[in-house]
Amino acid sequence: MQGMKFLIMNGAGNRFAVFDAREQSDFTLSDAQTAAICAPGSDIMGPKGADQLIIMRAPKSGDADIFMEIRNQKGFEVDACGNATRCIAWLFMRDAETDNCVVQTNDALLQCKLVDTYQVAVDMGPPKLEWDQIPLEEPMHTHHIDVKVGPIDEPVLHNPGAVSMGNPHCVFFVEDFTTAKPEKVGPMIEFHPLFPQQANVGFAKVESKEKIRLKVWERGVGMTLACGTGACAAVVAAHRQKRTGRKVEVVVDGGTLYIDWQENDNHVIMTGPVALEKEGVI
Structure with a gap:
């Protein structure tokens, strides 16, 4: 060296x-x-x-x-x-x-x-949204995937979106981070059997159609101050669930990223x- x-x-x-x-x-x-x-x-x-x-x-x-x-x-x-x-x-x-x-x-x-x-x-390119592109262990739609945290009849977290931005992401939408407990839920979902390559786990609080507050448990790392692909995945998942538009300000613990999921070519542009x-x- x-x-x-x-x-x-x-x-x-x-x-x-x-x-x-x-x-x-x-x-x-x-x-x-x-x-x-x-x-x-x-x-x-x-x-x-x-x-x-x-x-x-x-x-x-x-x-x-x-x-x-x-x-x-x-x-x-x-x-x-x-x-x-x-x-x-x-x-x-x-x-x-x-x-x-x-x-x-x-x-x-x-x-x-x-x-x-x-x-x-x-230009991060187009997101990969098919189950075998993410990849998932079995065929399913990826707008909402069958992953729950908490009691089956009243889960604390459920219906996350799955997206690949070159790496697999599972994105939960939360009301608040205290209840969601990213530092505890993250490692559980990272190694969930549905994700054969493990997963980055996002916890997205939608503040408006143009703004998301995001925390990410990064596979192989843990909680991080920022995750660029995680911010891209959060916006893609949020828009697919009709929670936000395509241009979104994503605030992470370490700063702010600007994500634009372009409609004309399906590419995701990340600026930060x-x-x-x-x-x-x-």
């Missing part, structure tokens, strides 16, 4: 350890090394730790500018992270002195645009902040 360019970034509070391996193609980290770096109190990340670890690599497609390898706190690789996409796009655009780029993940090619000094918009906390070489 000696001589590796290293950065700490966050997107709306979602914190990332970033390694720039574009010129070191043989650079790898084991699951155990990744988990150790991300852990709160690690030598590299300090007391706060990291929600995800990102490795910037040369693109695998001629249509992309950069490839983003995403690993969560437990060390295993995942296919999408909206907040990290904004951060990596911002870094590339800063260094290339441009205002647009294409970030490649395991799931998609993502068009990104600089809209202000520290604001980036990402980036912050560079540290940059150096290790």
Whole structure:
């Protein structure tokens, strides 16, 4: 790892350890090394730790500018992270002195645009809504799925929406977070047998047709200050259940994201902040 360019970034509070391996193609980290770096109190990340670890690599497609390898706190690789996409796009655009780029993940090619000094918009593509795309363990409609929390005849939470934004999401709509208990319900639903790849679990409080307050239990991480794909999934699920419009301000614990599920092409556009906390070489 000696001589590796290293950065700490966050997107709306979602914190990332970033390694720039574009010129070191043989650079790898084991699951155990990744988990150790991300852990709160690690030598590299300090007391706060990291929600995800990102490795910037040369693109695998001629249509992309950069490839983003995403690993969560437990060390295993995942296919999408909206907040990290904004951060990596911002870094590339800063260094290339441009205002647009294409970030490649395991799931998609993502068009990104600089809209202000520290604001980036990402075209997250169309949501995946079929049961086998999310995926779910068995066929069912995904507007409302048969998942309940609490007594069968009077559940505390029920009828969540299921959406994939490159990763699986289960979105509950709640009246208040105290009753919903995201920190307790999240891990229960993450490993629910209906989700063979586990699930990110959203708890969305709809404040108006244009505004949602959101908390997310992120698979492999836990409660986070922000989840970009979770914000996208919450708006898609809310609109499908006729709770909101397509353009929604999503307030998370770490900041605000603006989500536009475009009617003309079905793509979800996520706009939000980036912050560079540290940059150096290790």
